[in-house]
Amino acid sequence: MEKNESSSWFIGAQAENHQLFESLLLEYLQDHMYWRRNFHPDDPPSISAQSAHSPEYLAFIARMKDELYALSAALKSSIPLSSPRYMGHMISDPLIPGLLAQMLTLPYNPNNVSEEAAPVTIELEVKVGLQLARMIGYNDDPNQSPCAFGYLTAGGTLSNYHALHVLRSIKYYPLALQTGMQHMNVKPRPGSILKRIINSDPAKLSNLSVAESIEAREAWLEFLEQAVPVSQRAQLDNAVNSSRIEALGTHAFFSLHHKHCPAPVVLVPETAHYSWTKAVRLLGIGDSGLVRIPTRAMRLDPDALEHSLAAAHKINQPILCVVGVLGTTEYGTFDPIHELVAARERWHKKGLGFAVHADAAWGGYLATLFRHSDGSIVPREQVRKDFKYFPSKHVYSAFRDLGLTDSVTVDPHKLGYLPYGVGGAYVCRDHRCVDFIATDAPYLGRPAPEQDGESAYFKKFRRLGTYILEGSKPGASAAATYVTHRVLPLDKDHFGKLLRQSVQDAEHFHDRVLAMRDRIRDQVRVCIPIEPDSNLVCIAFNPIDNNSTAIANNFTESLYNHLRVDRSIPVQTRAFFSSSTMLYKRMLRNHDAGRVVDELGISAYTFTETPEDPERDADGLLVLRHTLMNPWLRNNVNQIDYIEKYCLYLERLLRQLVAAYVRADDASASVH
Numbered sequence: 001m002e003k004n005e006s007s008s009w010f011i012g013a014q015a016e017n018h019q020l021f022e023s024l025l026l027e028y029l030q031d032h033m034y035w036r037r038n039f040h041p042d043d044p045p046s047i048s049a050q051s052a053h054s055p056e057y058l059a060f061i062a063r064m065k066d067e068l069y070a071l072s073a074a075l076k077s078s079i080p081l082s083s084p085r086y087m088g089h090m091i092s093d094p095l096i097p098g099l100l101a102q103m104l105t106l107p108y109n110p111n112n113v114s115e116e117a118a119p120v121t122i123e124l125e126v127k128v129g130l131q132l133a134r135m136i137g138y139n140d141d142p143n144q145s146p147c148a149f150g151y152l153t154a155g156g157t158l159s160n161y162h163a164l165h166v167l168r169s170i171k172y173y174p175l176a177l178q179t180g181m182q183h184m185n186v187k188p189r190p191g192s193i194l195k196r197i198i199n200s201d202p203a204k205l206s207n208l209s210v211a212e213s214i215e216a217r218e219a220w221l222e223f224l225e226q227a228v229p230v231s232q233r234a235q236l237d238n239a240v241n242s243s244r245i246e247a248l249g250t251h252a253f254f255s256l257h258h259k260h261c262p263a264p265v266v267l268v269p270e271t272a273h274y275s276w277t278k279a280v281r282l283l284g285i286g287d288s289g290l291v292r293i294p295t296r297a298m299r300l301d302p303d304a305l306e307h308s309l310a311a312a313h314k315i316n317q318p319i320l321c322v323v324g325v326l327g328t329t330e331y332g333t334f335d336p337i338h339e340l341v342a343a344r345e346r347w348h349k350k351g352l353g354f355a356v357h358a359d360a361a362w363g364g365y366l367a368t369l370f371r372h373s374d375g376s377i378v379p380r381e382q383v384r385k386d387f388k389y390f391p392s393k394h395v396y397s398a399f400r401d402l403g404l405t406d407s408v409t410v411d412p413h414k415l416g417y418l419p420y421g422v423g424g425a426y427v428c429r430d431h432r433c434v435d436f437i438a439t440d441a442p443y444l445g446r447p448a449p450e451q452d453g454e455s456a457y458f459k460k461f462r463r464l465g466t467y468i469l470e471g472s473k474p475g476a477s478a479a480a481t482y483v484t485h486r487v488l489p490l491d492k493d494h495f496g497k498l499l500r501q502s503v504q505d506a507e508h509f510h511d512r513v514l515a516m517r518d519r520i521r522d523q524v525r526v527c528i529p530i531e532p533d534s535n536l537v538c539i540a541f542n543p544i545d546n547n548s549t550a551i552a553n554n555f556t557e558s559l560y561n562h563l564r565v566d567r568s569i570p571v572q573t574r575a576f577f578s579s580s581t582m583l584y585k586r587m588l589r590n591h592d593a594g595r596v597v598d599e600l601g602i603s604a605y606t607f608t609e610t611p612e613d614p615e616r617d618a619d620g621l622l623v624l625r626h627t628l629m630n631p632w633l634r635n636n637v638n639q640i641d642y643i644e645k646y647c648l649y650l651e652r653l654l655r656q657l658v659a660a661y662v663r664a665d666d667a668s669a670s671v672h
């Protein structure tokens, strides 16, 4: 087994780094206490030594101890995420730097809504946005335009809401600008973008690109400043702002003011995470505004996208954005982001403008495998040297062109190996995108005085709450993410080492499953229904003489019962953990469904969107789902290959289950 350097960056499955962790934590906790004392050390104590003897205080301590003990005891039933025996969901042991930075920041309790509540960590959060921007391929230099912006959210779900909220605001700004300018009889300079907007056919205004909308807003602000007397500026600006979708609400905007303009739709692949359904409901777009594009083997089908775009163009249907997923939740497959950005350019020329958002909640950090430390892209041939299969051509192209998207969701709490609290991140290519949703509050503080050498960029985001969905938010998360990215820069030679291991482990897992499939083929058919793009692998099973989907599902369910989290069974008695999911027929092309049923020996008519006999048919196939992100799956210290161990365990379970399945079958035959 090769030496795996990145595996020592964690506390460890057996808490091997416990002393390092404890001593650093203690050092910085003590440091915090000294800091408290040294802020006006001449102030007398606020809690008297005497109160430590009061019955109320003693009772408080006793209750606290009881409760903490109970909590600590209860937590022993938690899922052992640090163990290489856990291959279930997208969770792992967090990296030491992030955990320590988060814990040491917590007692300072900064609130990253504004500089007044978090003078230190708010700047770290803005820097985290730039660190992620660089990883994605956006410009991260505030001195060059357009510079990206990113911030931390509670999770990928919220980042997706934010992306849609921003893109909708941008999309309908030009219409509001036209209405406001016409209402106020504004006369823009001939040849200017404002002139083009005021004279434009309104139907065309909901088809501008993100960059054009930004340009229009900048031109309007410049016009107000340079061509309008101070006394009239507010009135003019108000005419535009009160015509915006944010002011009017969706119903009034479309039904009363812009009857010619159909409500927008959002195009997502069939595999999109359910947060997109929540997002369209939240924004009043509704389920009917979420158009699902068919996939090929769980990857968005560019031909199907082209077809939907052509249909939308024909009926003047505005498209808010096209979403591509980099790492689907169920199969870890990657959509062809390069095809999406190419389609955006092509259709923009034909008059259909839309934005492209990459939902890279899962796969975003894999971009570190494709970046040199200077931010340049690593050639595919060089990336390939470290792997057996990865990266396929389409995966490489998707990451190469990620920087051409308009915005990205990426989750530091997933493949960033950061602790919860640090959630997701929203990153946009041009920081001016978030100006469209800016909502200020006077209590966030008076504008702070200019600091020496501070760029306008950092000054702007000192009031972070103005530009984001959330209000109060943990500064400790920003500290954790910033420190981690500093210790392990987001490139192939640092953070990338950890993910290289993860993808190599997944390739090994894939091959060991195929070897297990061959060993057990006389009893059970085993199939990898969707070839993985990176580090998530699903497996389907069927006992050899069964041809019914429903029975295959029952069989897999019995297998999963040995691998699932079950509160009635102590976690310590489990040999391994996996997760499960459904492979739905409706999400597969006939070709893909045919291949899966063939490999499993299932009759195609029992795998159907319209089951007739529930004991025989099903609309989905239950599969085991494995996330290969644990750093000790192949342990070069104790020489244990947990992946091979798991496959052998599965094989044993499968043989036992087949024996039970055959016995049950014999019994039912004798009853009949």
Ligand SMILES: Cc1ncc(COP(=O)(O)O)c(C=O)c1O
Residues within 6 Å of the ligand: 090, 154, 155, 156, 157, 158, 160, 273, 275, 325, 327, 328, 329, 359, 360, 361, 362, 411, 423, 424
């Ligand atoms: C592709 C994708 N998008 C969004 C999300 C939502 O992320 P979160 O659970 O952090 O809200 C997930 C979660 O698994 C995901 O896989």
